[in-house]
Amino acid sequence: MANISRGKNIDSVDYTAIEAMESFNKFVKKKNTFLFSITALFLTLYILLPxxxxxxxxxxxxxxxxxxxxxYSAGLFIMTIVLCTVYVKKAASFDKAAAAVLAEYQAKGGK
Incomplete structure (x- = not known):
């Protein structure tokens, strides 16, 4: 989406080259670890209620x-608000990391 907002042609991006980058793979692993762990925590506590x-x-x-x-039920509402707040704050750092990966790709000659 960043390419569209800057007026660049999205078809010129070599996604296989980005996927082969070590920094991209570290970024994806870090993001997935965070997302899956926070989702597992939420679902575990939510399913324990019944x-x-x-x-x-x-x-x-x-x-x-x-x-x-x-x-316990009231605690689930508080947990939801806390997890959403944590996610929003963490998403900002993920956006910066994604921009760094894209900048590295462009520095290596990507378009």
């Missing part, structure tokens, strides 16, 4: 008539 909801530990009253299930 599993733990009927367990005695979450059926206990915490404050008044509020049980652990409600506290």
């Amino acid at each position: 599993i733990l909801a009927f367990q005695p530990v979450l059926q206990q009253k915490i404050v008044g008539n509020i049980t652990g299930v409600w506290v």
